[in-house]
Structure formats: structure tokens, C-alpha cells
Amino acid sequence: MTDRMLVQGNEAVGWGALAAECDGFFGYPITPQNEIPEFFAREMPKRGRVFVQSQSETGAIMMLYGGAAAGFRVMTSTSGPGWSLMQEGMSHLAAAELPCVVVLVQRGGPGQGSIRHAQMDYRCVTRTGGSGGYRNIVLAPASVQETHDLVQLAFYLADKYSNPVVVLSDGVMGLVAETLEVKKLDFGPLPEKPWAVKGRDNHKDKVRRYVHTYPGSGPPPPRGYANYVRWLEHIGEKYQEATDREVRYESYRADDARLLLVAYGYVSRVCKEAIDNARAEGRKVGLIRPVTVWPFPSKVIKEKADEGCRFLVVEDSLGQMVDDVQMSVLGRAEVNFMGLLSRHIPTDAGMILPGRVLEEIRRLS
Amino acid sequence: MSERIAAGKVKVVGPGRTLWMPVPGCPGCQAGLVGRIIADVTEEMGLDGKAILSDGIGCHSGVAVLNMDVVQGSHGGAPDMATAIKRLSPDSLVFTVQGDGDCIAIGAGSFIGALTRGEVITIIMVNNSNYGTTGGQMAPTTLTGQKTTTTPLGRDAASGHGYPVRVAELAATFRSVAYSARGAFTTPANYQRTKKYIKTAFQKQVDGAGLGFVEVLAACPPNWHLSPVEAVKWIEEKMIPEFPLGEFKNVDRTT
Numbered sequence: 001m002t003d004r005m006l007v008q009g010n011e012a013v014g015w016g017a018l019a020a021e022c023d024g025f026f027g028y029p030i031t032p033q034n035e036i037p038e039f040f041a042r043e044m045p046k047r048g049r050v051f052v053q054s055q056s057e058t059g060a061i062m063m064l065y066g067g068a069a070a071g072f073r074v075m076t077s078t079s080g081p082g083w084s085l086m087q088e089g090m091s092h093l094a095a096a097e098l099p100c101v102v103v104l105v106q107r108g109g110p111g112q113g114s115i116r117h118a119q120m121d122y123r124c125v126t127r128t129g130g131s132g133g134y135r136n137i138v139l140a141p142a143s144v145q146e147t148h149d150l151v152q153l154a155f156y157l158a159d160k161y162s163n164p165v166v167v168l169s170d171g172v173m174g175l176v177a178e179t180l181e182v183k184k185l186d187f188g189p190l191p192e193k194p195w196a197v198k199g200r201d202n203h204k205d206k207v208r209r210y211v212h213t214y215p216g217s218g219p220p221p222p223r224g225y226a227n228y229v230r231w232l233e234h235i236g237e238k239y240q241e242a243t244d245r246e247v248r249y250e251s252y253r254a255d256d257a258r259l260l261l262v263a264y265g266y267v268s269r270v271c272k273e274a275i276d277n278a279r280a281e282g283r284k285v286g287l288i289r290p291v292t293v294w295p296f297p298s299k300v301i302k303e304k305a306d307e308g309c310r311f312l313v314v315e316d317s318l319g320q321m322v323d324d325v326q327m328s329v330l331g332r333a334e335v336n337f338m339g340l341l342s343r344h345i346p347t348d349a350g351m352i353l354p355g356r357v358l359e360e361i362r363r364l365s
Numbered sequence: 366m367s368e369r370i371a372a373g374k375v376k377v378v379g380p381g382r383t384l385w386m387p388v389p390g391c392p393g394c395q396a397g398l399v400g401r402i403i404a405d406v407t408e409e410m411g412l413d414g415k416a417i418l419s420d421g422i423g424c425h426s427g428v429a430v431l432n433m434d435v436v437q438g439s440h441g442g443a444p445d446m447a448t449a450i451k452r453l454s455p456d457s458l459v460f461t462v463q464g465d466g467d468c469i470a471i472g473a474g475s476f477i478g479a480l481t482r483g484e485v486i487t488i489i490m491v492n493n494s495n496y497g498t499t500g501g502q503m504a505p506t507t508l509t510g511q512k513t514t515t516t517p518l519g520r521d522a523a524s525g526h527g528y529p530v531r532v533a534e535l536a537a538t539f540r541s542v543a544y545s546a547r548g549a550f551t552t553p554a555n556y557q558r559t560k561k562y563i564k565t566a567f568q569k570q571v572d573g574a575g576l577g578f579v580e581v582l583a584a585c586p587p588n589w590h591l592s593p594v595e596a597v598k599w600i601e602e603k604m605i606p607e608f609p610l611g612e613f614k615n616v617d618r619t620t
Contacts, residue, residue: 023453059442062438063445066445066449069450070454096438201414211435212420
């Protein structure tokens with residue numbers, strides 16, 4: 001049986017999490033993601049699951065730490081300033097290798113910025129904002145359905161890699177309403193969590209568990225490493241494995257393209273319309289849409305550069321993902337950028353619209 | 366060998382199944398006594414096997430060596446971690462052990478948040494009137510006039526240092542708190558009272574009565590620049606007048 005309904009992207013986060021059997025949601029109100037905690041406040045108690053409105057985002061992320069350490073599927077959601085507050089916890093979660101999901105509905109920044117859409121947190125999400133050089137796996141949906149699907153994938157990848165996973169939405173993707181088919185996605189088997197705290201006598205071996213963020217120190221297995229450097233070696237291998245295996249992207253009319261747009265989230269939808277219009281004019285233009293922005297689909301972009309493609313990066317910021325594209329092409333190809341200053345009106349309500357992208361395509365092709 | 370019989374009729378418990386190695390500390394540090402009490406009390410109550418310690422960061426987090434499940438994360442975040450663990454696994458005995466800086470300076474928001482929501486957890490705050498791990502800086506609990514590395518002339522409200530914060534009294538003002546008490550280890554009688562406070566706070570959690578809070582005054586001889594014996598005397602003469610011992614709230618259900 002499937003359910004089809006008209007919902008906002010923020011609510012689709014909730015339906016995806018319920019399908020993924022999320023045990024607990026912990027969050028703090030912030031615009032433009034308030035529909036997410038409100039969804040869980042409604043839906044979790046009647047299913048016997050946990051919803052807690054925390055005293056801050058600092059609190060919410062450490063609640064994830066506790067819940068994840070106890071072996072449960074837990075998540076939170078936030079936006080700009082709340083994401084800043086979570087960086088300490090993200091570093092601890094990565095150090096303790098705890099699986100959890102954070103949905104970041106981007107708004108304008110820096111500081112309080114604006115409460116409307118933007119794509120200005122790409123850099124601190126993909127590079128990570130806490131101390132110590134860890135990694136977040138980052139998934140960027142471009143529709144309501146994909147938001148629902150990627151939340152489920154996020155829980156899967158979090159458990160697979162024992163690592164925090166961020167779903168990078170934005171104020172447009174969160175608030176736009178589209179039809180959603182709710183369905184449980186099966187990504188395959190997952191490892192057990194023998195390291196989770198449950199109380200010493202609840203473990204088969206009756207040996208106590210100790211989840212902490214002094215990696216490489218402390219007590220023996222199931223998760224101990226001989227020393228700090230051995231742990232760093234392990235974590236490096238884990239990040240490399242994710243880089244090798246988890247890249248996901250959508251290729252749109254890109255096979256014969258000479259000019260390739262690179263965009264994610266709401267802006268990728270804008271770019272598709274511009275590309276359709278440009279194709280109608282006979283212009284060979286296509287799109288690479290990263291679904292994982294970390295790990296970034298560098299390989300396909302490098303290959304396209306080697307084939308002689310030129311690039312136009314479109315993102316609703318002053319230029320962040322463009323760095324990843326430039327690092328992928330390594331000077332082999334021309335990389336152009338079109339950003340937030342190309343919005344149709346110069347306010348926080350302004351958007352990058354297809355007509356403006358089409359103008360840029362015409363100029364470059 | 367969880368028990369052994371000492372000379373005469375005195376039965377000494379330990380090293381037991383829960384206190385399997387000494388709690389680390391400087392000479393004269395009383396953090397080990399907190400660990401000992403937790404070990405004894407949870408064993409007496411038959412709860413050590415289902416206990417989960419959400420540990421703080423700092424000297425008093427040394428109780429992480431207790432032979433029970435432990436989580437340890439950010440400085441100040443222990444009540445948040447405990448909140449999630451208790452909500453998700455309500456049958457566990459979930460408690461924090463935090464220093465004064467962890468609990469009421471950097472973790473004040475977490476602490477007040479847990480008190481406000483009335484989480485059915487136990488919070489143990491060890492008050493040694495300074496930041497021990499980092500070398501003896503001023504804490505919210507530092508006494509007026511007390512010299513620390515960041516109040517070299519002594520804590521002085523007129524210099525912008527404020528006054529010592531009384532956390533057990535503060536916790537008692539929260540409607541969703543079932544129990545709040547302050548103990549010390551200056552005498553055997555005080556040790557026994559402190560043990561009773563901690564046991565009562567755990568029992569409030571078992572009964573579902575509400576949040577239990579216990580503050581424990583503990584010696585920090587190296588940073589106080591006192592001998593262990595002098596440090597205990599200093600607690601009696603200086604700390605207890607500022608931080609009176611006793612129970613500040615004890616109810617069977619919160620209203």
C-alpha cells in the first residue's frame with residue numbers, strides 16, 4: 001500500500017524519518033524548519049517514540065549523542081545559527097563514531113542573516129565546522145520526494161559508516177509542496193551496534209561499554225584502537241571508503257553537452273528549466289546535480305573536463321560549491337560562476353530564476 | 366571476590382564488581398569517594414547492571430572507570446546525553462557526574478534545561494570551588510576572597526567576579542525537581558549522609574518521582590595549595606558556611 005499526499009519538504013523529512021524507524025527527534029525551533037519539529041511533536045508520541053524540544057541546538061545535538069550512544073536511531077533539524085551551535089556536538093559525534101541524522105534547512109547568512117532560503121552553509125557543512133578535521137556525509141535533495149528518500153538513505157549511511165549524516169535542504173525545498181509517495185526504502189543489511197550502552201548486564205558478554213571522544217584511548221574492544229594514531233588511520237580509511245563508494249549524482253541532458261551546469265538543491269530545478277529552454281534553441285547544455293555534496297562527484301566532473309566541457313556553477317551563495325568544481329577540473333576547463341547576486345530582486349526574497357540562468361547560458365555558448 | 370572480611374566483625378566491601386579500579390585523582394582528592402559511593406549504592410540497590418553514567422568532563426569525570434556503561438561527550442552536555450538515554454531506554458538508571466564548572470558554568474543551559482523539563486534522571490555535581498583539571502581557575506562556586514589562577518588577588522564581587530552560586534538551593538526551586546541535597550566528606554558521619562543523599566536521589570529516579578540532584582563538596586588540595594588534612598579543614602571552616610549541608614527538597618511526586 002502506498003500513500004500519496006501533497007506535503008511540504010519539511011514534512012517529507014518527517015515521513016521519511018518515520019519510514020526509517022527513527023526512534024527519537026530532539027530539536028529547537030528556528031525558521032525556516034519549524035514544520036519539522038512540529039511534525040515530530042505530533043507524530044512521535046502516538047507511536048510511542050520520543051520527541052524532546054531541547055533548550056538549545058547545543059542541547060539537541062548532545063541529546064543525539066546520548067541517544068545514538070545508546071544504539072537508537074535519532075535525528076534533529078535546524079537552520080543557519082542553530083547549525084553553528086551544533087558544531088561542537090558534531091565534532092564529538094564524529095570522534096565517538098556515532099550514527100545520527102541532522103537535517104539542515106539552509107537560510108541566508110552569516111549571523112542571523114535572513115530567515116529565507118539560501119545555499120550559504122555548503123562550505124561549513126562539507127568542510128565541517130567543528131574542531132579536529134572530521135567528515136560529515138552530506139546529501140542534498142532537490143524535491144519533496146527526494147527529501148523523504150534521502151532522509152531514509154541518511155539513516156542507512158549513518159549506521160553503515162557509524163558517522164553523522166547531514167541532509168542539506170534549503171528554505172525553498174523545505175517549504176515547497178509537492179506530491180509525496182510514502183514508502184519504506186530498503187538499502188540492505190546493516191552492522192550490529194555491539195558498542196552501544198544499554199547497562200552492563202544487558203550485554204551478552206556482561207562487559208561494560210564506554211562511548212567517549214578520546215579516540216584511541218580508553219578501554220578495549222569492541223571499538224578500541226591501540227592508540228590515537230591507529231584510530232586516525234581507521235577514521236581516514238573510513239572517510240576514504242565513503243569517498244570511493246557513496247558518490248551519488250544526477251546527470252541531466254549531459255551526454256553531449258559542451259556546457260555543463262553544476263547545481264544542487266532548489267537551484268538545480270531552476271537550472272533544468274533553463275537547460276530545457278536552451279536545448280530548444282539548439283544549445284548543447286546539461287547538468288550535473290550532486291546528490292552527495294560530500295563526497296563530491298569529482299570524478300564525473302573531471303571526466304567531463306577531459307572531454308572538453310566548460311562549466312557554469314550556479315548556487316545561491318557568493319560561491320562555495322564552485323571551489324569543489326575547480327578542484328575537480330584542476331585547471332583543465334573553464335569554470336564560470338553565477339550566484340546570489342544574480343537573484344531576480346536584490347532582497348532575501350529574491351531567487352535565482354530560469355530566465356537569468358538562460359541568459360548566462362546564451363552568453364557562454 | 367566482591368567482598369572480603371577484614372579484622373574483627375567489620376565487613377569491607379570492595380573492590381567490588383562495580384568499582385573495579387581506583388578512581389584517578391591527586392593526593393587528597395575526594396573524587397574517588399564519589400565513585401565509591403556510586404559503586405556501593407548501585408550495588409546495594411541492585412542497579413549497577415542497568416546503570417548508564419553520562420559523564421562530565423574534568424577531574425570528577427574520573428568516575429568513568431566505574432564498571433558500568435558510560436557515555437562521555439562534550440564539556441557541559443552530560444544532562445543532554447542523559448535526557449536522551451533515559452527517554453529512549455526508561456528502564457535504565459541514568460545519571461550524570463559533573464564538576465561545578467561543567468554543571469553550572471559551561472553546562473548551565475543543559476542543567477537548567479533538564480531541571481525545567483523534569484527529566485527523570487539523577488545529577489551529581491562535585492563542588493571543589495575551582496577548575497581542577499586545568500590548574501585551578503575561578504569557578505562559579507569559588508568562594509569570595511579565594512585566590513585562584515584567574516583571581517590572583519582573590520574572588521571579589523566588586524571586581525566583577527560575582528558571588529559563589531548555590532546550586533543545590535537553586536535546583537530545589539524547580540517544580541519538576543523531586544530531590545535536592547548537598548553533602549560533604551569532612552567526617553565519617555558526613556560521608557554516610559552524602560551516601561544517603563545519593564541513594565535517595567537514585568531512588569527518586571527508580572520511583573519515577575522526578576529529577577534528583579546532589580551536590581558534593583570535595584577537596585582539591587593541589588589547587589588550594591593545602592595539605593589533604595588542611596583541605597578537609599578548609600571545607601569545614603570556609604565552604605560549609607557558604608554551602609550549607611542538608612536536604613533542600615524531598616518530595617514523592619512533583620506538582
